[in-house]
Amino acid sequence: MQTDPLVADAPSSLESALAQIARDIDGLFEQLLASPQDARAELYEAMRYAAIGGGKRLRPLLVLATCSLFHVDRRRALRAGLAVECIHVYSLIHDDLPCMDDDDLRRGKPTLHRAYDESTAILAGDALHALAFEVLADEATHEDPFVRAELVSELARAAGPAGMAGGQMLDLIAERSPMDLAGVTRLQQLKTGALIGFCLEAGAIMGRVPQEGRSKLRGYARDVGLAFQITDDLLDVEGEQVKTGKRVKKDDAAGKQTFVSLLGVERARQQCLMLVDQAIGHLQGYGPEADLLRAIARFAAERDH
Amino acid sequence: MQTDPLVADAPSSLESALAQIARDIDGLFEQLLASPQDARAELYEAMRYAAIGGGKRLRPLLVLATCSLFHVDRRRALRAGLAVECIHVYSLIHDDLPCMDDDDLRRGKPTLHRAYDESTAILAGDALHALAFEVLADEATHEDPFVRAELVSELARAAGPAGMAGGQMLDLIAERSPMDLAGVTRLQQLKTGALIGFCLEAGAIMGRVPQEGRSKLRGYARDVGLAFQITDDLLDVEGEQVKTGKRVKKDDAAGKQTFVSLLGVERARQQCLMLVDQAIGHLQGYGPEADLLRAIARFAAERDH
Numbered sequence: 047m048q049t050d051p052l053v054a055d056a057p058s059s060l061e062s063a064l065a066q067i068a069r070d071i072d073g074l075f076e077q078l079l080a081s082p083q084d085a086r087a088e089l090y091e092a093m094r095y096a097a098i099g100g101g102k103r104l105r106p107l108l109v110l111a112t113c114s115l116f117h118v119d120r121r122r123a124l125r126a127g128l129a130v131e132c133i134h135v136y137s138l139i140h141d142d143l144p145c146m147d148d149d150d151l152r153r154g155k156p157t158l159h160r161a162y163d164e165s166t167a168i169l170a171g172d173a174l175h176a177l178a179f180e181v182l183a184d185e186a187t188h189e190d191p192f193v194r195a196e197l198v199s200e201l202a203r204a205a206g207p208a209g210m211a212g213g214q215m216l217d218l219i220a221e222r223s224p225m226d227l228a229g230v231t232r233l234q235q236l237k238t239g240a241l242i243g244f245c246l247e248a249g250a251i252m253g254r255v256p257q258e259g260r261s262k263l264r265g266y267a268r269d270v271g272l273a274f275q276i277t278d279d280l281l282d283v284e285g286e287q288v289k290t291g292k293r294v295k296k297d298d299a300a301g302k303q304t305f306v307s308l309l310g311v312e313r314a315r316q317q318c319l320m321l322v323d324q325a326i327g328h329l330q331g332y333g334p335e336a337d338l339l340r341a342i343a344r345f346a347a348e349r350d351h
Numbered sequence: 352m353q354t355d356p357l358v359a360d361a362p363s364s365l366e367s368a369l370a371q372i373a374r375d376i377d378g379l380f381e382q383l384l385a386s387p388q389d390a391r392a393e394l395y396e397a398m399r400y401a402a403i404g405g406g407k408r409l410r411p412l413l414v415l416a417t418c419s420l421f422h423v424d425r426r427r428a429l430r431a432g433l434a435v436e437c438i439h440v441y442s443l444i445h446d447d448l449p450c451m452d453d454d455d456l457r458r459g460k461p462t463l464h465r466a467y468d469e470s471t472a473i474l475a476g477d478a479l480h481a482l483a484f485e486v487l488a489d490e491a492t493h494e495d496p497f498v499r500a501e502l503v504s505e506l507a508r509a510a511g512p513a514g515m516a517g518g519q520m521l522d523l524i525a526e527r528s529p530m531d532l533a534g535v536t537r538l539q540q541l542k543t544g545a546l547i548g549f550c551l552e553a554g555a556i557m558g559r560v561p562q563e564g565r566s567k568l569r570g571y572a573r574d575v576g577l578a579f580q581i582t583d584d585l586l587d588v589e590g591e592q593v594k595t596g597k598r599v600k601k602d603d604a605a606g607k608q609t610f611v612s613l614l615g616v617e618r619a620r621q622q623c624l625m626l627v628d629q630a631i632g633h634l635q636g637y638g639p640e641a642d643l644l645r646a647i648a649r650f651a652a653e654r655d656h
Contacts, residue, residue, distance in 0.1 A: 079512075082513070082517075084521075084537070085520070085521050085524050086512065086513075086517040086520050086521060086541075088520060088524065089512055089516065089517060089520035090512060093512065136477075137477075140473055140474075140477060143470075143473065145468070145469035145470045145473065146470050146473065163450070164450035165448075165450045165451050165523055166520070166523070168445055168448065168450065168451065168473065169445075169516055169519050169520055169523070171477075172441075172442075172445060172476075172477075172480065172510075172516050172519075173511050173512040173516035173517070175477065175480050175481070176480070176507045176508075176510040176511030176512070176514075176516060177507070177511050177512065178507075179484045179503055179504075179506075179507040180504060180507035180508055180511055182503075183500045183501075183503040183504035183507060184504060190496075191495075191496040191497040191499070191500040191501075192496040194496070194500040194503075195488045195496040195499040195500050195503070196488075196496075198484055198487075198488040198499075198500070198503045199484075199485060199488035199489060201484075202481045202482070202483075202484040202485035202488060203481075203485055205477075205481040206478050206481030206482050206485055207384075207391065207394055207395060207398065207478040207481070207482065208387075209481075211394065211474055211477050211478035211481060212387075212391040212394060212478070214474050214477075215390070215391050215393060215394035215471070215474055216389075216390050216391060218470055218471070218474070219390050219393065232389070236391075
């Protein structure tokens with residue numbers, strides 16, 4: 047059987063897929079963030095510092111893995127993945143600020159406001175935020191403007207007050223008033239789930255899957271998003287700073303309720319594995335072309351960083 | 352002669368146009384920012400606090416005035432105007448933060464981080480930023496997805512590192528190294544000019560004006576943008592806090608070079624009037640349908656707030 051030329055270079059193992067997407071995303075960022083020949087160069091440097099050479103690139107990989115179900119051109123899928131990574135990176139920059147989580151370490155190096163200063167960090171986050179939409183709306187992302195407009199619409203919704211920004215607000219409130227399991231679940235579905243949901247949605251949009259055909263992909267995204275978050279909470283309790291590249295044990299210090307503080311380590315771990323099984327169950331209708339999505343779901347529970 | 356029903360309710364005088372757009376934009380913000388029934392309500396309240404009931408709404412008015420040249424439906428033009436106002440308001444919120452300009456007063460009331468706190472202010476700015484693109488990409492803004500995608504693309508470029516965010520960076524640098532007239536002009540063309548340029552561009556995009564037909568509108572935007580900025584600098588020196596609704600004499604205190612510090616009050620005023628004449632000159636090919644744009648250009652120099 048002949049392989050599809052558009053997905054022929056898609057690596058089969060998760061490890062090589064992660065390595066390849068890291069290179070591709072770094073390459074695209076280098077291209078887009080080449081310094082201009084004036085004083086704005088400092089802003090571009092700060093954006094590159096935060097965006098290049100770190101992170102698991104999980105969100106771009108989810109976009110790519112979903113796109114490959116529908117034989118979407120890899121270069122186009124990468125651009126949609128880059129856009130969602132722009133949003134993710136900007137949210138980390140702002141989240142790390144002194145008035146927010148006040149973090150000094152991110153992806154194994156000083157946070158942006160530590161390496162530069164607070165005002166540059168706020169601006170670099172804002173600039174990456176705008177860049178996400180510039181990338182999506184460009185013809186290079188898709189030839190059909192309807193697809194581009196739908197991508198923009200969904201990403202804006204996922205990033206805005208009804209999505210990630212709303213979840214960040216719930217997170218701020220969580221520091222001063224305790225939350226139950228339903229509250230923490232809701233918080234995480236907005237704070238991290240909305241953007242992960244966009245990754246699958248983006249693949250469906252670019253693959254021209256009609257609305258009614260997207261529910262299983264949405265189910266997968268919901269379950270994988272929560273599984274990732276539970277693992278994050280477990281790593282915050284049990285993980286090592288050197289592997290995660292960020293400060294650990296900070297939820298407890300901030301007095302925040304998490305899946306682990308509410309369920310305990312053992313039940314949280316079980317819940318996470320159950321979510322992974324459920325996520326993989328949503329992919330039943332797909333064959334080996336969904337193996338990367340299955341591997342990402344397992345990685346959600348098994349990763350140590 | 353029968354008036355076009357789509358522009359029949361467009362007021363003829365600048366004063367009534369400003370009053371009407373203020374009502375319309377406030378109404379749209381009220382609609383879009385209705386509080387959800389959960390803890391995110393605090394975020395929506397903060398967004399409403401910053402977005403509603405203040406500001407000249409100059410940018411939406413520029414979009415509307417340009418759209419009316421091409422008989423664009425007023426409700427659609429308003430949505431594009433709302434999007435650019437979302438970006439403008441978010442930029443003011445972030446610009447007022449302690450690590451940026453550290454301002455306590457904006458539009459005659461305490462700045463958002465004073466009324467709430469810094470973290471809420473950062474989030475509310477971020478949420479308004481995303482909202483701008485959600486509004487533009489929505490079908491209600493234009494039935495043609497090509498127009499929606501072009502609007503998104505242009506606004507993202509105007510707001511991002513090659514536009515407004517880049518100008519903000521130059522502004523931060525201006526505090527530590529002196530600038531000449533060319534430097535200040537460049538700074539302002541990015542910091543405020545790019546977004547004003549988008550307002551005219553948006554009208555041209557929605558009016559389906561081909562690229563080659565947009566150069567006069569771009570010339571108008573460039574001149575009006577600079578004229579507005581020079582008046583801002585003059586008001587900072589000569590204006591009254593009670594009228595401008597923000598702290599005055601702050602450029603001098605920050606040691607920043609402005610058009611006024613570089614040219615002196617008299618030459619700055621002359622330069623401003625020259626730019627207004629030049630802006631109006633760009634509209635020569637248009638008849639009375641461009642009277643509102645002409646009035647806005649004069650207002651750029653004559654306003655006292």
